[in-house]
Amino acid sequence: MVKSSTQTVTLEEFLEFPETKPTKEYIDGQIVTKPMPRGKHSIIQGTLVSAINNTLKPQKIGLALPELRCTFANRSIVPDIAVFSWNRIPVDDNGDIANIFNSYPDWTIEILSPGQNQTLVTGNILHCLNNGSSFGWLIDPESRSILVYPCNQQPQLLDSSSDIIKVPNIFSDFKLTVGELFSCLKI
Amino acid sequence: MVKSSTQTVTLEEFLEFPETKPTKEYIDGQIVTKPMPRGKHSIIQGTLVSAINNTLKPQKIGLALPELRCTFANRSIVPDIAVFSWNRIPVDDNGDIANIFNSYPDWTIEILSPGQNQTLVTGNILHCLNNGSSFGWLIDPESRSILVYPCNQQPQLLDSSSDIIKVPNIFSDFKLTVGELFSCLKI
Numbered sequence: 001m002v003k004s005s006t007q008t009v010t011l012e013e014f015l016e017f018p019e020t021k022p023t024k025e026y027i028d029g030q031i032v033t034k035p036m037p038r039g040k041h042s043i044i045q046g047t048l049v050s051a052i053n054n055t056l057k058p059q060k061i062g063l064a065l066p067e068l069r070c071t072f073a074n075r076s077i078v079p080d081i082a083v084f085s086w087n088r089i090p091v092d093d094n095g096d097i098a099n100i101f102n103s104y105p106d107w108t109i110e111i112l113s114p115g116q117n118q119t120l121v122t123g124n125i126l127h128c129l130n131n132g133s134s135f136g137w138l139i140d141p142e143s144r145s146i147l148v149y150p151c152n153q154q155p156q157l158l159d160s161s162s163d164i165i166k167v168p169n170i171f172s173d174f175k176l177t178v179g180e181l182f183s184c185l186k187i
Numbered sequence: 188m189v190k191s192s193t194q195t196v197t198l199e200e201f202l203e204f205p206e207t208k209p210t211k212e213y214i215d216g217q218i219v220t221k222p223m224p225r226g227k228h229s230i231i232q233g234t235l236v237s238a239i240n241n242t243l244k245p246q247k248i249g250l251a252l253p254e255l256r257c258t259f260a261n262r263s264i265v266p267d268i269a270v271f272s273w274n275r276i277p278v279d280d281n282g283d284i285a286n287i288f289n290s291y292p293d294w295t296i297e298i299l300s301p302g303q304n305q306t307l308v309t310g311n312i313l314h315c316l317n318n319g320s321s322f323g324w325l326i327d328p329e330s331r332s333i334l335v336y337p338c339n340q341q342p343q344l345l346d347s348s349s350d351i352i353k354v355p356n357i358f359s360d361f362k363l364t365v366g367e368l369f370s371c372l373k374i
Contacts, residue, residue: 154337
């Protein structure tokens with residue numbers, strides 16, 4: 001993630017730009033490019049979205065969405081996984097899921113990429129927590145560990161295989177250990 | 188910071204080893220090598236130690252110590268700067284400062300180096316907070332920002348020059364803004 005130095009556009013102008021690969025975010029008036037996902041990032045993202053949805057979607061408790069643009073509180077960010085409680089998923093006139101999400105995810109999940117600036121990613125998680133989200137995860141494939149950020153609390157580092165990773169209370173049907181999370185890396 | 192994979196020594200055995208450059212830490216049964224400080228790290232460390240001591244030492248409120256080994260709660264870590272309140276500084280029979288610190292710093296300060304694993308550094312800060320420290324700072328020279336970790340609270344990301352960086356209550360005579368902190372990088 002690299003902060004561009006000389007961009008001065010408004011959030012409204014930024015949102016008019018076409019989407020790009022890699023993804024761009026709008027943070028504190030600056031346009032920031034997320035790294036392109038590589039193998040480890042990608043498999044964790046895919047596996048975790050599936051696992052969360054397998055538990056929460058059939059019961060209409062929540063929905064995990066990968067690479068979803070969330071625009072709120074003067075930032076436009078794209079968490080690696082954004083989990084919304086069912087009743088907060090915006091819908092259009094047909095009752096279909098909306099295209100534009102102008103709100104915070106209840107649970108934001110970021111997966112570190114090699115060389116990515118972790119402070120900026122942490123800043124996005126804190127931005128979510130300061131504006132309505134109840135929970136953040138920061139997954140570090142390199143150190144096989146995960147930083148859990150509950151709203152208004154001190155974060156927690158989990159790095160033992162048997163550690164059960166905390167989730168927001170409303171999603172407590174979903175249970176996962178650190179070992180289970182990283183087992184998807186093994187081919 | 189690289190976790191060695193196959194080391195299995197006890198904390199007692201680790202403490203018998205001679206000190207090395209770069210510094211080694213003992214974390215969760217593993218020996219971890221800190222990166223050698225480079226220019227930006229070094230100038231921030233030196234400037235900040237001086238600034239803190241200029242304020243806190245004459246009044247005998249606190250003392251900032253660079254590269255001090257602190258051994259407690261089954262870890263032996265070397266914060267970039269460890270700040271102790273005056274009455275917690277261990278002394279020998281002569282009333283001189285002791286050589287061995289078997290306790291937590293009241294305020295732990297880490298300065299990121301290029302390529303350093305930020306999750307592991309964050310883990311050391313959380314270890315301090317979970318075992319008596321009241322405050323941690325994680326300084327990121329690359330993004331010119333600082334993550335502030337107060338005990339039992341959600342961390343805070345400060346990245347505007349005018350932001351005043353919070354310090355432990357007992358050290359509140361020491362005041363610094365983000366801009367002042369990073370101004371030492373300019374030659």
